[in-house]
Amino acid sequence: MNSKQLVDQAMQLQQPERYPVMCQLANGHTIINTGVHPIDYFVDSELWADCLILIRQLYDFDGILCHKPGRVPDLMDLVERSDYDAEVPTLYLFDGSRIECTRDDDAYYKPANDFIRPTLDELDPANLLGWAPDSFVAFQASKATLPVTDPGEFDERVFATLDRVLEKVGEEYSVHGEVRSPFDHFLNLTGMEDGLCAILDNPEKCLEILAETTRWSIALAVAQVRRGAAAIKISSPFAGSSFLSREMYTDFILPFERQLAKAVRGEGAAIYTHTCGAIGDRLDLIQQAGVSGIECLDPPPLGDVEINEAVDLLKGSIFIKGNIDPVNTLLRGDSHTVEKEVL
Known part of the structure; x- marks a missing residue:
């Protein structure tokens, strides 16, 4: 039985002959451990695919998560000049914005001085990115915010990384895709502070926007x-109790992730939610979304999930992916600490 089959068994709630292991590693970790230049890593779909394959080999993982399906087609058409040699390598765009491609972290968008986000009232649900400069649209595309509602209408180049990984190792290893949650799209359109205030001040408009961003997530997932x-994987990082109450989760997360889960499972694939941090009070709500599994379940002190309680609640219903503390066990610990936590 190969790695792909092991992961499939686990996701189908069967008992594999051993526990499969796979993990999304930080972009900075991947850049450092593959030795690629961070600008090339940010813009080159094939190079990024090869990095993901190399990291899988380095850690002997049973699968690969392509946390974006590819890099942004024609992004370099927006770039006036590149500084590969700076301490923080940077792409300088024609509109005055820049993208800082750090050597040990994610890439970051720095808008031009005249950049202004629209208010919630100014956002048009039928054209949510109509206000935005091309540089902002391109950077959001690099994070998989793509305003496409039909799975057949994407530019084929959007999937260049996923296609290459599947071609090279897809028969042997489990290859997963990812989408932003509808709420994650929403916060990246409004800005974090304004978006969280908006769900209190104008929930009706927020729900209208979330209905549209759900269509984006479904199209890319399918x-x-x-x-x-x-x-x-549904990337839903802002849905824990540090951001939203259970009531807010029920209103602004659950209905939309339920639609996403139904669409993916209807295509015959598994789907799992990634919400880091404190989710111990809402495992039942995540379960109600109809997902196949939950990723993270961070233990104290990083989160608040007690794994034995989570297993009792979720066993036989959905699979659990994770529960190793990435900070206190993996980053700050040693091999003895890791072995103790796993066993």
Whole structure:
């Protein structure tokens, strides 16, 4: 039995002959451990695919998460000049914005001085990115915010990384895709502070926007499954109790992630939610979304999930992916600490 089959068994709630292991590693970690230049890592789909394959080999993982399906087509057409040699390598765009491609972290968008986000009232749900400069649209595309509602209408180049990984290792290893949650799209359109205030001040407009961003997430998820992704991860980082109450989760997360889960499972693939931090009070709500699994379940002190309680609640219903503390066990610990936590 190969790695792909092991992961498939686990996601189908069967008992594999051993526990499969796979993990999304930080972009900075990948850049450092593959030795690639961070600008090339940010813009080159094939190079990024090869980095993901190399990291899988380095850690002997049973699968690969393509946390974006590819890099942004034609991004370099927006770039006036590049500084590969700076302490923080940077792409300088024609509109005065820049993208800082750090050597040990994610890439960051720095808008031009005249950049102004619209107010919530100014956002048009039928054209949510109509206000934005091309540089902002391109950077959001690099994070998989793509205003496409039909799985068949994407530019084929959007999937270049996923396609290459599937072609090279997809028969042997479990290859997963990812989408932003509808709420994550929403916060990246409004800005974090304004978006969280908006769900209190104007919930009706927020729900209208979330209905549209749900269509974005569904289209990208379904398109990746149809290309061969075995599962889809929902990146839903701002849905824990540090950001939203249970009531808010029920109103602004659950209905939309439920639609996403139904669409992906209807295509015959698994789907799991990634919400880091404190989710111990809402495991039942995540379960109600109809997902196949939950990723993270961070233990104290990073989160608040007690794994034995979570297993009792979720066993036989959805799979659990994770529960190792990435900070206190993996980063600050040693091999003895890791072995103790796993066993």
